[in-house]
Amino acid sequence: MSAIVNSDVIERKMGQNSIIQPLLTDLYQITMAYAYWKSGKIECQAVFDLFFRKSPFCGEFTIFAGLEECLKFIEKFSYSESDIEYIRQILPKTIEDEFFQYLGTLTAKDISVYAINEGTVVFPRVPLLRIEGPLIVAQLLETTLLTLVNYASLMATNAARYRMAAGNLKLFEFGLRRAQGPDGGLSASKYAYIGGFDGTSNVLAGKLFNIPVKGTHAHAYITSFNSIGELNHHFISAKGGGEPQNFLKMSLTWREKIYDIFNVVLSEVNDGELAAFISFAVAFPDGFMALIDTYDVKKSGLVNFCAVALALNDLGYRALGVRLDSGDLAYLSLVARDYFKKIAVKYDVPHFAELMVMASNDINEETILSLNDQGHSIDSFGIGTHLVTCQKQPALGCVYKMVEINQHPRIKLSHDVEKVTIPGKKNAYRLYSETGFALIDLLQRSVEEPPKINEKVLCRHPFQESKRAFVIPSRVESLLNLYWHNGVITQPLPNLQQIRENVMNCLKILRPDIKRTLNPTPYKVSVSDTLYQFLHRLWLENAPIGELS
Numbered sequence: 089m090s091a092i093v094n095s096d097v098i099e100r101k102m103g104q105n106s107i108i109q110p111l112l113t114d115l116y117q118i119t120m121a122y123a124y125w126k127s128g129k130i131e132c133q134a135v136f137d138l139f140f141r142k143s144p145f146c147g148e149f150t151i152f153a154g155l156e157e158c159l160k161f162i163e164k165f166s167y168s169e170s171d172i173e174y175i176r177q178i179l180p181k182t183i184e185d186e187f188f189q190y191l192g193t194l195t196a197k198d199i200s201v202y203a204i205n206e207g208t209v210v211f212p213r214v215p216l217l218r219i220e221g222p223l224i225v226a227q228l229l230e231t232t233l234l235t236l237v238n239y240a241s242l243m244a245t246n247a248a249r250y251r252m253a254a255g256n257l258k259l260f261e262f263g264l265r266r267a268q269g270p271d272g273g274l275s276a277s278k279y280a281y282i283g284g285f286d287g288t289s290n291v292l293a294g295k296l297f298n299i300p301v302k303g304t305h306a307h308a309y310i311t312s313f314n315s316i317g318e319l320n321h322h323f324i325s326a327k328g329g330g331e332p333q334n335f336l337k338m339s340l341t342w343r344e345k346i347y348d349i350f351n352v353v354l355s356e357v358n359d360g361e362l363a364a365f366i367s368f369a370v371a372f373p374d375g376f377m378a379l380i381d382t383y384d385v386k387k388s389g390l391v392n393f394c395a396v397a398l399a400l401n402d403l404g405y406r407a408l409g410v411r412l413d414s415g416d417l418a419y420l421s422l423v424a425r426d427y428f429k430k431i432a433v434k435y436d437v438p439h440f441a442e443l444m445v446m447a448s449n450d451i452n453e454e455t456i457l458s459l460n461d462q463g464h465s466i467d468s469f470g471i472g473t474h475l476v477t478c479q480k481q482p483a484l485g486c487v488y489k490m491v492e493i494n495q496h497p498r499i500k501l502s503h504d505v506e507k508v509t510i511p512g513k514k515n516a517y518r519l520y521s522e523t524g525f526a527l528i529d530l531l532q533r534s535v536e537e538p539p540k541i542n543e544k545v546l547c548r549h550p551f552q553e554s555k556r557a558f559v560i561p562s563r564v565e566s567l568l569n570l571y572w573h574n575g576v577i578t579q580p581l582p583n584l585q586q587i588r589e590n591v592m593n594c595l596k597i598l599r600p601d602i603k604r605t606l607n608p609t610p611y612k613v614s615v616s617d618t619l620y621q622f623l624h625r626l627w628l629e630n631a632p633i634g635e636l637s
């Protein structure tokens with residue numbers, strides 16, 4: 089976003105987003121548009137599928153996200169005069185003028201979009217979006233739709249995996265400083281929330297998407313104080329009101345009282361750190377949370393925190409807890425909890441036993457799982473780098489493939505069987521077992537009758553002839569819904585909270601072995617017998633017979 093300086097780009101006509109607009113595409117879409125136009129394909133009608141071939145993070149499931157952004161892009165799709173002027177500059181001088189006039193008239197009103205609901209758990213080869221309509225427009229949408237779906241789905245999946253690892257513990261996204269640029273940072277905050285995070289430190293994301301914003305403080309705040317003498321304001325009134333009290337004196341008195349519980353000599357406890365804690369507590373007496381690892385968690389941070397928290401307690405305030413940002417997080421969290429419990433009993437402050445321990449510092453999914461194995465007393469995680477950069481797998485490989493043109497099926501062949509496309513306009517169904525778990529996804533030709541509850545249906549592996557199974561579904565869910573038709577969004581779009589709930593509900597219908605981190609069982613995606621025959625007939629028709637000499 090920072091690179092955008094042209095005011096025309098920022099103030100888009102017709103409410104287009106400053107970045108998500110028709111020029112956010114690859115040049116080849118526009119050159120193809122001209123060549124299609126010149127070869128008389130204006131009237132051609134096409135169907136494209138947007139799908140991925142492999143779930144990310146060595147997992148066997150993906151969360152589909154980005155649909156709302158796709159629909160808003162499609163809704164506003166049109167080239168401004170300056171867009172066309174720019175395209176004119178970058179294309180060869182031989183381009184016919186009528187093409188630019190034609191570009192100026194293009195909208196997506198003749199396009200239909202079928203999509204899986206945002207936040208649904210999805211699997212390889214199932215179309216997430218089916219785009220139907222004029223070939224040229226459908227082609228021009230490719231790159232933008234892919235960029236809107238790929239990172240969003242990758243990020244939501246990553247977040248959902250962290251959520252599964254963390255169980256009911258709180259998860260906060262702290263990644264803006266490490267994200268792939270400003271737009272990457274905003275998207276990360278949004279899709280981390282959809283995937284199950286509880287909040288973000290990203291203030292703009294909070295404002296734009298109504299996500300809870302949360303935060304503590306940085307080491308800089310602690311190191312900005314060197315001594316107690318630097319404290320300018322250290323008086324606060326009790327929660328109920330009244331005369332301001334000398335909060336410094338109260339904290340020092342408590343520190344004198346408690347330091348031997350921590351097995352330290354008072355000279356080891358850092359005074360600058362105490363001053364920082366006191367000043368932060370004076371500023372935020374009702375939500376005091378302290379970063380305690382600047383000097384030494386056990387010998388300084390915990391002592392100073394407890395002294396300030398006890399002084400706050402005397403004034404009727406409750407501290408929130410501590411953040412650990414280095415060292416052995418499992419061990420230190422247990423140490424902290426141990427002291428909190430001791431103080432809770434010794435000074436009759438029961439809420440001390442429940443103080444929050446937040447952990448941060450290069451945490452990833454594996455760290456959380458390992459911490460769970462070791463045993464810890466962490467209540468919440470602040471997670472940045474690994475989450476937002478999706479360090480374990482930085483891209484999801486969604487593709488956009490033509491499957492039909494003018495009602496004729498199209499197939500893309502490949503030496504890699506997995507890359508052969510499944511031709512024709514298709515519907516997708518999720519078949520459920522009696523227990524409520526999803527059993528299998530089934531792709532059918534769109535002309536076929538949908539599978540019926542309690543009726544046997546033959547589900548075939550798309551490429552391996554011998555792999556097939558009969559399924560009697562207890563429930564059938566049609567996955568692709570019409571979202572855009574005749575120039576309007578045809579369904580009310582869910583808000584972020586509702587999408588987030590959809591993610592949580594979808595994960596419940598997946599068997600645990602499909603969700604586990606180590607060697608998960610692949611979920612089955614199948615084709616109907618009709619689609620199987622259709623696919624293989626087309627494959628043979630299109631694969632040249634080689635000659636050996």
Ligand SMILES: Nc1ncnc2c1ncn2[C@@H]1O[C@H](COP(=O)(O)OP(=O)(O)OP(=O)(O)O)[C@@H](O)[C@H]1O
Pocket residue numbers: 413414415416417418419448449450451452455458459462
């Ligand atoms: N108990 C634990 N089990 C597994 N991983 C842990 C545990 N505690 C911390 N970690 C992880 O180990 C890494 C420790 O990082 P690093 O080696 O840079 O040390 P540090 O604690 O940051 O040291 P420094 O004192 O230099 O700040 C982090 O990625 C952190 O998330």
Ligand SMILES: O=P(O)(O)OC[C@H]1O[C@H](OP(=O)(O)OP(=O)(O)O)[C@H](O)[C@@H]1O
Pocket residue numbers: 262263265266413448449450451470471472473474
């Ligand atoms: O570790 P992440 O998962 O990216 O989480 C965000 C990090 O950002 C902050 O510090 P920063 O990394 O800027 O400095 P530090 O590592 O020296 O604390 C914070 O203290 C976390 O450590």
Ligand SMILES: O=C(O)c1cccnc1
Pocket residue numbers: 262263289302303304305306448470472
């Ligand atoms: O609020 C925090 O503690 C925070 C925010 C961003 C990055 N690291 C920590």
Ligand SMILES: [Mg+2]
Pocket residue numbers: 449450
């Ligand atoms: Mg760091």
